[in-house]
Amino acid sequence: MAQEYFSKDHEYLRVSGDTATVGITLHAQKELGDVVFVEGPEIGQHFKAGEAVAVVESVKAASEIYSPIDGLILEVNTVLESNPALVNEDAEGAAWFFKLKIIKPDQLTILMSRTDYEKFIAESI
Amino acid sequence: MRYLPLTSQDRNAMLERIGVNDVSELFADVPPDKYLRDLVNLPLAKSEFEVQQEMNSFAGASMPANSLPSFVGCGIYHHHVPATVDHLIQRSEFLTSYTPYQPEISQGTLQALFEFQTQVTMLTGMEIANASMYDGSTASAEAVLMANRITKRNKVIVSGNLHPHYRELIKTLAHYSGAKCATLVPNPIGHEELIQEIDDDTSCIVVQFPDFYGHIRDLAPIASAAHSAGALLVVVVTEIIALGLLQSPGSMGADIVAAEGQSIGNGLNFGGPHVGLLAAHLRHVRHMPGRICGETLDAEGRRGFVLTLSTREQHIRREKATSNICTNSGLCALAFTIHLSLLGQCGLKRLSEVNHANAITLADSMAEIEGVEVLNRAFFNEFTIRITNKDANDVVETLAKRRILCGVPVSRLEPDKPELSDLIIVAATETNTAIECETYVDHLKDVLQ
Amino acid sequence: MSINSESRPIPSFLANTHTPDTTTFSGNKGLELEEGLIFELSDNLHKSGIDIPAPSNCEKRLGGLERSGDIGLPGLSEPETMRHYVRLSRKNYAIDMGLYPLGSCTMKHNPRLNEKIARLSGFADIHPLQPQSTVQGALALMQMLASYLLELTGMSSVALSPKAGAHGELCGMLAIKAAHDAACNTRNIVLVPESAHGTNPATAAFIGYKVKTLPTSNSGTVSLEAVREALSSEVAAIMLTNPNTCGLFEPEIVAIANEVHKAGAYFYCDGANFNAIVGKVRPGDLGVDAMHINLHKTFSTPHGGGGPGAGPVVLSESLARYAPLPYIKRDGDILQLVENQLEAKLDGKAPLGRLTAFHGQMGMFVRAITYMLSHGSDGMRQASEDAVLNANYLRASLKDVLTQPFGDKTCMHEVLFDDTFLKDTNLSTLDFAKAMIDEGYHPMTVYFPLVVHGAMLIEPTESESKANLDQFIKTLRALAREAKSGPPERFIKAPIYTPRRRLDETTAARKPRLSWKPTSKVDKVAE
Known part of the structure; x- marks a missing residue:
C-alpha cells in the first residue's frame, strides 16, 4: 500500500518502494482555477528538493511545481500536455505530474501526513 | 490651456472636498528641498496656430x-499608402484605445489583430504569428532569443548579409545575455557559405531574405543543414512586399520568421514607428514573445476574440517571462492589415x-x-x-x-x-x-x- | 458571407448566464452590427481595392524562387474594406468616448494637432538613411525633444532610440551593466519591489541579472530599512517606480538613492508615472541614474490599441557615455547622427551597442514635442497638478464606500482601492469591473499591483472635467452600494450591453486558435 506525503507547496507524493508519484493537491487545483497548460520535466533529469520541476498554468497565473525531495525523473505524465483539464478533474488521481526515484528517503520525514496537511490548509485560510 | 477642463472654481471646490487648502499639499511627500517652486526653464503655452507655425519650420528643413x-x-x-488606411487608423476607436485588456469592449482591436496574425501566417508560410513587435530589427533579436529557449543552446550564427543594424542589435543583446554570436563577413556578391558554420552547439542561423545587398537565394538547403544539427533557421525579411512574388520562408523550411512590415500600410517616418512581424510553428507558441490574440466564444456562444496564452508575458510571469515586451505596434499593425486587405x-x-x-x-x-x-x-x-x-x-x-x-x-x-x-x-x-x-x-x- | 461555424462547447458556468434576447433576422441590433472576418467576406481572389498600373514587360529575375499557388488573401473593393473596418472600430471603447481610468496606463486626451503635425511631409516622408544633410530639420526636432526631456528631468543625457517603455528599461539597465562591466564589477543582483510593473523583473532577467524582491511596507511604499537590508556588494542596481504603482510618492527616495550609491549600485527609475510630477520635481534631483519616459503616457502620443509607444531614456552623468547608438552631435551649424562605435570612440563615448535599427520613433517624437509646445512649462505643471487633484478628488469622494489597502492618505495621479469592501458579497473585483462596463465606463486597472488583493487602480488623468468625475463618482457609489446589498445579477452577468458578453478565456488558452483557417477547403477535400 502506497504511503502519502504532502508538502507546504501543495504537492502530494505517493510513495511505493523507492518511487514517488508527484502531483498537486485537490486544494491546489481549486486555488488555481481552470488549468490550461502543464509543462513537465524530461525523463532522466535530476532535481534537488525545492527546485522547480514543472509549471502549471491557469489563464492568468503560472505556478511552479517544486520538487519536494531530491530525485531523478523516471516518468512524466504526457496526458496532461494534451488534456490539462484533467488536473481540475482528477488532481490526486489520473493527473499526477511525474514519478521520481527517491534518493534520500529521510527527506520524506519532514513532509506532512494528509491530516497534518488538511490542518495546515485550514490554518492558512 | 485648451486641453485642461478644470476651471479655478472647480479646483477650489475639489480642494475643499479633499480637505486641503492648496494643491501643493498634495505633493507633501516630495522632499521640500527638491520641490520645484518655479516653472522649469521652457517656453510658456502656445496656441494651436503658433505651434503649427513652429513645427512647420522644422518640417520644412528636410527633403521629403x-x-x-x-x-x-x-x-x-x-x-504609396492609400488614403483609406490613414483615415481608418485615425478613427477615435482605434487611435485612442488601450491594449484590449477588457475584451467585451475591445472586439474591434482584437478582431483586427486576429486578421493581422492570419495575414502574417499567409505571407510567411508559417503556422502562427503574434500580434506584432516594435519593428523588424527587434523582432529579429527576439527570434534569436526564442530559438535559444527552444533549442536550449546559445550559439547564434548570423549571416554577414543581414542588415548591419539588425546584426548590431543581435550582437548587443547576445553579449549582455550571455549568448555566443558568430557573425560572418559580408559577401556583397551573394556567395556566402553558411552551412559549414553550423555545428552541434548552434541554436539558430539567421539569414535575411532577400538579403541586405538584394540577393535572393534558396533557403531550403540551409534549413535542412540546420535541422539535421538540431538548430533552427531564423529568416529575416525587411521588404515584406517581396513575399507577394517570392516563395514563403515557411515553404523553404524556416522555423521562425521575423520581418519588418513597414512597406505595407506604414510611411517612412524617419525610421519609426514601424511594425515587427514574428511568425513560427504552433509547437513553439509557448516560447513566443509578445501578445497573441485567439478565438473563443462568449457567454451566449457567439464567436469573439481575446488576448491569450498570456502566462508567457511579463505582467504575469515577471522575471520568467519570454520577453519584457509590453507595448507593441498595435496601430501600425492595423495599418498593415487594412492596406493588405485593400490589396488582396x-x-x-x-x-x-x-x-x-x-x-x-x-x-x-x-x-x-x-x-x-x-x-x-x-x-x-x-x-x-x-x-x-x-x-x-x-x-x-x-x-x-x-x-x-x-x-x-x-x-x-x-x-x-x-x-x-x-x-x-x-x-x-x-x-x-x-x-x-x-x-x-x-x-x-x-x-x- | 459565411461565418466559420466550427464552434466550441459552451462551458456550463457560462451557459447559465445566457439571457434570451429579442433576436433579429440579420443578427444585427440597430447600430450594433455583426461583422465576420475579412477572410469570410469574399472568396474572390481576383479583386482588389487598389488600382495599380501594369508592370512593364520583363522577365523576372527571382532565381527560380517565384511563389506558386495562392496566398489566400481575399479580394475586396475599397468601399467593402472601408465598411469592414469602420464596423470593427465601433466595437471598441476609446478615450474620445469617455473616461478610461486605467491606472498606470495614463489614458489622457490625444490632441489631433499632434496627428496633423506628425503627418507633415518633412517628418513622415523622410527616410532614416537619406543623407544627413537632407534631414537637418528632423535632427533639430530630435535635439529639441532631447533638451526638453533633460530640462524636465534634470538629467545629463538622453537616449532617444528605445521603442517603448520596456525597451527603455532595457536600455537603462544595459547602460548600468555596461558601466559595471567597464569597472570590472561582476555584480549580478537587481532589487525590484514586489509592487513593480512586470516589465522590471522581466528586463533584469532578460539580461542575466538575478531578481531580488523587496517587500512593500504597510504604507504601500519601499522602506529605507528594507533597501539597506537587501543591499550588498552583489547588487548592481535597484529598479524603483516613482510615484509607485500604489499611486504614492516614495517618501524616502532621496535616502534610498544615497544608500544605493554608497553601496556601489545604480538607481533605475521606472518613469511610467512621470506624468504625476512633470514640472513639480526632477528625477535628476532625487538621485536617479537612469529613467525611461513613456511618451505615450506622459506626453499623450496615442496608445493605438496597444502601441506604438516610445521610451527615451534619460541618464545621469555617470552613465551618459554608455548610451546606445545612434546619438546626435552638433558640429558647428550641422547636426550629425553618430551611428557607429568608431565615431563614438573618437567622441569619447563607449556606447553599449545598438537597440534598434535606425534612430527611434520619430513619429512619436513629433507628437510629444507638439504636446510640450502646446502646454508650455506652465501647462505641463498645471497638467500634473490637475492629474493629482483629480485622483485625490476621486479618493475623497469614494473612500467611504470603497476600501483603501494602505489607509486613507494623499495619493499622486492614481488612487488604489482593494476588494475588502466586497468581502461578504461573493463578488470579485472582476465582477465589479464588468458592471462598470455596462454603465458606460472602461474599468480601472484591476488585479495590479499584485501586492494588493483584488486591486483597483484608478487614474482619471487631467483630461477629465469635474462634471465627468462627479458623474463617475455617482455611478461607482451606486455600484458599491448595490454590490453590498443588492442582488448579484448586475455583477455576475455583466457586461450585458456590449458587442460580446464575457469570453471563455479558458478554452482560448487550452485549445489555442490563433489564426483563421479556410474550413471550406477542408470540406471540399472531404467531399
Missing part, C-alpha cells in the same frame, strides 16, 4: 522622399510585380553606365552597384545636391569595412516612375564622367 526621386531602401521602403492577393501580387519590374529596368540601364557594376543576378526591388571610378559617398552626396536620393552608401552602415566602401544599395518601388529612373541614370552618368 516624396518630393524628389528617391531610391533609398535598406530596410525601409518608400511605397491579386493586388499584392501586382504591386510586387511592379516593384520587381521597376528595379529590373533601373538595374539594366545602370549596368550600361561606365563606372557602374551591378552585383545582383537575382533580386526583388533592391540591388547593389559598385562604383569603380569615383568615391561612392561623394556620388551620393553630389546627387543629393541635385535633389536625387540615389541609394544608401554601404560605408554608412559598414564604416569599418573599406572593402565595401565602393558600394551603393539602390531600391526601386512602384513610386519610382520611368521618368525618375531616367533622371537618375542621366545624372549618375554625368557625375561619373
Whole structure:
C-alpha cells in the first residue's frame, strides 16, 4: 500500500518502494482555477528538493511545481500536455505530474501526513 | 490651456472636498528641498496656430522622399499608402484605445489583430504569428532569443548579409545575455557559405531574405543543414512586399520568421514607428514573445476574440517571462492589415510585380553606365552597384545636391569595412516612375564622367 | 458571407448566464452590427481595392524562387474594406468616448494637432538613411525633444532610440551593466519591489541579472530599512517606480538613492508615472541614474490599441557615455547622427551597442514635442497638478464606500482601492469591473499591483472635467452600494450591453486558435 506525503507547496507524493508519484493537491487545483497548460520535466533529469520541476498554468497565473525531495525523473505524465483539464478533474488521481526515484528517503520525514496537511490548509485560510 | 477642463472654481471646490487648502499639499511627500517652486526653464503655452507655425519650420528643413526621386531602401521602403488606411487608423476607436485588456469592449482591436496574425501566417508560410513587435530589427533579436529557449543552446550564427543594424542589435543583446554570436563577413556578391558554420552547439542561423545587398537565394538547403544539427533557421525579411512574388520562408523550411512590415500600410517616418512581424510553428507558441490574440466564444456562444496564452508575458510571469515586451505596434499593425486587405492577393501580387519590374529596368540601364557594376543576378526591388571610378559617398552626396536620393552608401552602415566602401544599395518601388529612373541614370552618368 | 461555424462547447458556468434576447433576422441590433472576418467576406481572389498600373514587360529575375499557388488573401473593393473596418472600430471603447481610468496606463486626451503635425511631409516622408544633410530639420526636432526631456528631468543625457517603455528599461539597465562591466564589477543582483510593473523583473532577467524582491511596507511604499537590508556588494542596481504603482510618492527616495550609491549600485527609475510630477520635481534631483519616459503616457502620443509607444531614456552623468547608438552631435551649424562605435570612440563615448535599427520613433517624437509646445512649462505643471487633484478628488469622494489597502492618505495621479469592501458579497473585483462596463465606463486597472488583493487602480488623468468625475463618482457609489446589498445579477452577468458578453478565456488558452483557417477547403477535400 502506497504511503502519502504532502508538502507546504501543495504537492502530494505517493510513495511505493523507492518511487514517488508527484502531483498537486485537490486544494491546489481549486486555488488555481481552470488549468490550461502543464509543462513537465524530461525523463532522466535530476532535481534537488525545492527546485522547480514543472509549471502549471491557469489563464492568468503560472505556478511552479517544486520538487519536494531530491530525485531523478523516471516518468512524466504526457496526458496532461494534451488534456490539462484533467488536473481540475482528477488532481490526486489520473493527473499526477511525474514519478521520481527517491534518493534520500529521510527527506520524506519532514513532509506532512494528509491530516497534518488538511490542518495546515485550514490554518492558512 | 485648451486641453485642461478644470476651471479655478472647480479646483477650489475639489480642494475643499479633499480637505486641503492648496494643491501643493498634495505633493507633501516630495522632499521640500527638491520641490520645484518655479516653472522649469521652457517656453510658456502656445496656441494651436503658433505651434503649427513652429513645427512647420522644422518640417520644412528636410527633403521629403516624396518630393524628389528617391531610391533609398535598406530596410525601409518608400511605397504609396492609400488614403483609406490613414483615415481608418485615425478613427477615435482605434487611435485612442488601450491594449484590449477588457475584451467585451475591445472586439474591434482584437478582431483586427486576429486578421493581422492570419495575414502574417499567409505571407510567411508559417503556422502562427503574434500580434506584432516594435519593428523588424527587434523582432529579429527576439527570434534569436526564442530559438535559444527552444533549442536550449546559445550559439547564434548570423549571416554577414543581414542588415548591419539588425546584426548590431543581435550582437548587443547576445553579449549582455550571455549568448555566443558568430557573425560572418559580408559577401556583397551573394556567395556566402553558411552551412559549414553550423555545428552541434548552434541554436539558430539567421539569414535575411532577400538579403541586405538584394540577393535572393534558396533557403531550403540551409534549413535542412540546420535541422539535421538540431538548430533552427531564423529568416529575416525587411521588404515584406517581396513575399507577394517570392516563395514563403515557411515553404523553404524556416522555423521562425521575423520581418519588418513597414512597406505595407506604414510611411517612412524617419525610421519609426514601424511594425515587427514574428511568425513560427504552433509547437513553439509557448516560447513566443509578445501578445497573441485567439478565438473563443462568449457567454451566449457567439464567436469573439481575446488576448491569450498570456502566462508567457511579463505582467504575469515577471522575471520568467519570454520577453519584457509590453507595448507593441498595435496601430501600425492595423495599418498593415487594412492596406493588405485593400490589396488582396491579386493586388499584392501586382504591386510586387511592379516593384520587381521597376528595379529590373533601373538595374539594366545602370549596368550600361561606365563606372557602374551591378552585383545582383537575382533580386526583388533592391540591388547593389559598385562604383569603380569615383568615391561612392561623394556620388551620393553630389546627387543629393541635385535633389536625387540615389541609394544608401554601404560605408554608412559598414564604416569599418573599406572593402565595401565602393558600394551603393539602390531600391526601386512602384513610386519610382520611368521618368525618375531616367533622371537618375542621366545624372549618375554625368557625375561619373 | 459565411461565418466559420466550427464552434466550441459552451462551458456550463457560462451557459447559465445566457439571457434570451429579442433576436433579429440579420443578427444585427440597430447600430450594433455583426461583422465576420475579412477572410469570410469574399472568396474572390481576383479583386482588389487598389488600382495599380501594369508592370512593364520583363522577365523576372527571382532565381527560380517565384511563389506558386495562392496566398489566400481575399479580394475586396475599397468601399467593402472601408465598411469592414469602420464596423470593427465601433466595437471598441476609446478615450474620445469617455473616461478610461486605467491606472498606470495614463489614458489622457490625444490632441489631433499632434496627428496633423506628425503627418507633415518633412517628418513622415523622410527616410532614416537619406543623407544627413537632407534631414537637418528632423535632427533639430530630435535635439529639441532631447533638451526638453533633460530640462524636465534634470538629467545629463538622453537616449532617444528605445521603442517603448520596456525597451527603455532595457536600455537603462544595459547602460548600468555596461558601466559595471567597464569597472570590472561582476555584480549580478537587481532589487525590484514586489509592487513593480512586470516589465522590471522581466528586463533584469532578460539580461542575466538575478531578481531580488523587496517587500512593500504597510504604507504601500519601499522602506529605507528594507533597501539597506537587501543591499550588498552583489547588487548592481535597484529598479524603483516613482510615484509607485500604489499611486504614492516614495517618501524616502532621496535616502534610498544615497544608500544605493554608497553601496556601489545604480538607481533605475521606472518613469511610467512621470506624468504625476512633470514640472513639480526632477528625477535628476532625487538621485536617479537612469529613467525611461513613456511618451505615450506622459506626453499623450496615442496608445493605438496597444502601441506604438516610445521610451527615451534619460541618464545621469555617470552613465551618459554608455548610451546606445545612434546619438546626435552638433558640429558647428550641422547636426550629425553618430551611428557607429568608431565615431563614438573618437567622441569619447563607449556606447553599449545598438537597440534598434535606425534612430527611434520619430513619429512619436513629433507628437510629444507638439504636446510640450502646446502646454508650455506652465501647462505641463498645471497638467500634473490637475492629474493629482483629480485622483485625490476621486479618493475623497469614494473612500467611504470603497476600501483603501494602505489607509486613507494623499495619493499622486492614481488612487488604489482593494476588494475588502466586497468581502461578504461573493463578488470579485472582476465582477465589479464588468458592471462598470455596462454603465458606460472602461474599468480601472484591476488585479495590479499584485501586492494588493483584488486591486483597483484608478487614474482619471487631467483630461477629465469635474462634471465627468462627479458623474463617475455617482455611478461607482451606486455600484458599491448595490454590490453590498443588492442582488448579484448586475455583477455576475455583466457586461450585458456590449458587442460580446464575457469570453471563455479558458478554452482560448487550452485549445489555442490563433489564426483563421479556410474550413471550406477542408470540406471540399472531404467531399
